[in-house]
Amino acid sequence: MEKSQSIRAVIIGGGPRGTSVLERLLAHAAAAGRSVRLHIDVVDPFPAGPGHVWQPDQSRLFLMNTQSFYPTLIPQDPSLPAPVAGTTFDQWRLKQRRDPLPALSAGELAELAVLEATDFPSRALYGRYLRSTLDELLGKAPGGITVDFHETSALSVRPAGDGRFDVGLATGAAIHANSVVLALGHIPSRLNPEQRGLQASAAQLGLQYLPPAVPADVDWSRIPAGEPVLVRGMGLNFFDTMGQLTEGRGGKFVSNGSRLDYEPSGQEPLIIAASRRGTPYRAKAALNGYYASSITLRYLTEGAIERLAKTGIRPSFDHDLWPLLHRDALWAYYSTLVRSQPGAVPDAAAFLAALEEALQPHAHSAVNWEDSVESVLAVHVGPRHRLDLPGLAAPLAGRSFASRREHDAAVVEFLLDDARRSALGEDDPVKMAIGALHHGRAVLKTAVADGGITDESWVAGLRGWFESFVEGLASGPPALRAEQLAALARAGVVSFVGPDPKFGVDRKAGVFTAASPWVSGPPAMARTMVEALAPGNRVSANDSPVLAQLLSEGLVRPRLMMTPEGAPIESTGLDVEPHPYRPVAANGSVTEGLFVLGLQLSSAQWGTAIAAEAVQDGSPAYRSGQRTLRDADEIAAAILSRF
Template identity: 90%
Template sequence: MEISQSNRAVIIGGGPRGTSVLERLLAHTAVARSPKAPLHIDVVDPYPAGPGHVWQPGQSRLFLMNTQSFYPTLVPEDPALPAPVAGTTFDQWRARQQRDPLPSLTAEERAELAVLGSNDFPSRALYGRYLRCTVEELLGKASDGVTVEFHETAATSVRPAGDGTFDVGLATGAAIRAGSVVLALGHVPSRLNPEQRELQAAAGQLGLQYFPPAVPADVDWSQIPAGEPVLVRGMGLNFFDTMGQLTEGRGGKFVPNGSGLVYEPSGQEPRIIAASRRGTPYRAKAALDGYYASSITLRYLTEAAIERLAKAGIRPSFDHDLWPLLHRDALWAYYSTLVRSQPGAVPDAPAFLAALEEALQPHAHSAANWEDSVESVLAVHVGPRHRLDLPGLAAPLAGRSFESRSAHDAAVVEFLLDDARRSALGEDDPVKMAIGALHHGRAVLKTAVADGGITDASWVAGLRGWFESFVEGLASGPPALRSEQLAALARAGVVSFVGPDPKFGVDRRSALFTASSPWVAGPPAAARTLVEALAPGNRVSANDSPLLAQLLADGLARPKLMMTAEGAPIESTGLDVEPHPYRPVAANGSVTEGLFVLGLQLSSAQWGTAIAAEAVQPGGPAYRSGQRTLRDADEIAAAILRRA
């Protein structure tokens, strides 16, 4: 059978999202197509399909996922969608490999699988093997008349061919003409910001080492010399990757000693000097049996509440309409857990909870004063030691000054050990359950943003302006083991900390990078090496991708503009798109049929796009946002087949 241009689809990006489109195309063709209607699918990516760039199976096993085995899935579990032709959740794949391992698994993969449980955090390398295995399973189940071809090269351009088709230019010089193109680009290279460019230029002039934001597996960590100081900016998830490579990755060992961990250096470590705006790393995840705390049920920011706003024709404001509801949920989660887990903390618990519940009710007549009502209840029933300081959770050192870096280091170690202790308490710790409510609420917010939208002004000033960094610092942290390890490294003198609100610079006379905090006395920290422990910026207008640059330059796509409260337009991070399925809006406002967008470049239409879809957890909440990216892929697949 002849493959025409109209029934040829190109998926640009072979990572998890591109693979989801491939999986959905195979699922749809299994139930809706016949050999009389052939389909040819081209997958274009310089890296092997499935893992793509980020999840390469050969990377260091010290790079861990930020979610446990039970969390991710590449295939949907939604009965409303065509059933998958192959593939399982990651946890099901893990259990299957433990029972009957594939012959192709390496010794390292077998060793990791042998001790990996459902609640453990797998390596990114092992998740990459799952993704690759899923692709192989899918290819074995393709329907007659469906062919798949992989091009391990980069796509450099997409241009309309004038007849409803597209020419996709490849880095090899070849081109593919197809009726549909999917932009599943994932993480694309990004230009440095002005400060980073200055630091990089200074490094070149003075013979220093500057490591810009990067995927951790792409960095040559051996270039960082042992025994010398290294400044590390950022204490989020990439920081822990950096920490692991420069300590355990160099032969050091963490040894339990009965009261915690002790670090035994190998002598090959640099002296890590870490800095972040908060002065502390992200808070660690609580020890839970599932992705969400089972003791928490949202009472105020619910999917039903979002639906009521939509039915009333209200496009909500984050700060005015949504955050007050989630704030209530966080307060109730904290104080109800406090009463349950620490009976002596509140003398008359029943009266307190009844009064708190009444104060939290979003009555129309008292909406503006509800926080005052809550404060009045707390003043009567709860002593200062047991009060929740929600903003303070994200900035535990705020307002404190330190006489020396060693004093600040001691405060950070105290924070890390306290946070790890709270994580171990799991659902019995009030602080972790307040954070747990925020985590639940984040899932509802993702639906609110993607399905109904929020006002531009509140997106800019509220959701992205303050809430995103706030909630990520609380609810997107590492396993508690990482906090314990960092505390052990600090006690061993391998890691020290700059302090909150650090300022970076270059001492040209001494040929050194410097970093100092206004809250920590003493001379600046200095080093010949600076590592940006940050992911490359996800901003389409600052991309360093030839393909994305071409689409913007040709006017086939444009960044999304949002209006501030003052009426000033600002460029947001993602593409301007028209749903559903998501298609880029051209510079002239038109929408190009047959061109689709999935994933990170949707950051102006969706918020908090996950690295993977959530597998359904028995007994757990099934938020609509959990498998959103798979429904997006399904919509794209259905649209492609309608065009073919």
């Protein structure tokens, strides 16, 4: 019998994840083989498709952290219902070069004219792709499907007593819906105690404090030219800050042979940068794909994960998973060393055979495998060619500096060496060790999802040390950014505080201060401070009205995890029951028809901030690559199956 009852679904969040749910609803409706009457409401104060982060009118200096070939909004899994429209970003890029949309701006056309598959697009252009794809989807929507967009905020979601929900909007209107999807994406977060203290001091002393924010939301003109500005954080948001305060103010980078120099405009502030490591994230290697093609995981494989699962024992990250990935990183480094630097190891064949034997996971051996590896290295590899894996993430560890000038010179040396290694791509042993970690990260995402490892090792291992370690190595900017930062330091536009900085306020002088215990001299001082950090992704510290309402009324709750000491702590994400992901209420019940997608799943999934990965010819198709799109597909199927 044909179902004719009308279904109404509300998607709260109109960015890429919310748009993915809409796309999957259209795909399932088209594949249903029957008439489906479905009304979809998308609620977001920002235009749907791009959402908050990817607005097409933002500065073109804000670049994506992945190349053109990487992202997609449209799934490529043949087991899922076929999309009604849309392509990957790279396919869209090529199409626009051949037959551009009339709505494309001059800036977009100029970027597309030179943008290649291995280049890093602007976030603005990716936002145009998202908007264009949404328009195409709406134009191909099956009959019986209607969509309304509400450019406002959702303030509340409450069960209505009839199996439905009432969604309250900031306009005062309410939507009565069968299903609600929380695809909230990046939401504001309350400041931590130290940040609140700095903000309060700024208000009292007439200073400027810019808290963590989406970079496109910041009014960079507030930072005065010619004055020092303290910038905390040297991850990806730092490079956005750097770009706005240099090129964004009319400065130019000029190539002088093999060297990049910076010509100031005179409108720049003096940027004084600080981070725990004292250096920025390492730059990405120059590769033709997202994964290094010369690297194939030998130890942390999907087969190894399946074998662990069959034991019936949840693995520990530090004890079971990291040792396998550590082996892969060692093999990637030394096999690349032998291939790219033949003179580094006298008897390469004997060395690789001995190393392979030492790396084998011998289940019944009492010998520490790392000791066995060290024994092999002692025989075959000189100290200059050894891999110091922990040292890669902390290149200045153990060093002291007599002045900030001396420390600045060391950072410039690090940046230029890192950029040189990036240019070597698959021929650099260090970048290939990092490449193995990058491959392994994709396997780990599947291995640790949905309780795949113990709470204790999630808290202390995966999130406790490995996450920041691997992000600093494998999530960095294009190599050009490292060269640009070195040029800015040489030009005197950027200086660095040093590792382990301590921030404070000198009330007598009326300035913010920052000092490193490893760098001698007076502290850095400035009347302006910028937190070059994204707002914290922690649901219990959120500043979202709808999420705060759901938490306060017990319809959702943060997930509790046990520390190694046996104490429960609140994790970053919501407590959910898979699949599809539905939030667990404060009383332990699960509300049917309420779904969660994206960043707020950070306690069930690892690496939720990374977009969906397009399938690339010749590259491994890890299951984690399009997991968000499969999650959206499960939600869409569940919404339609309820009626």
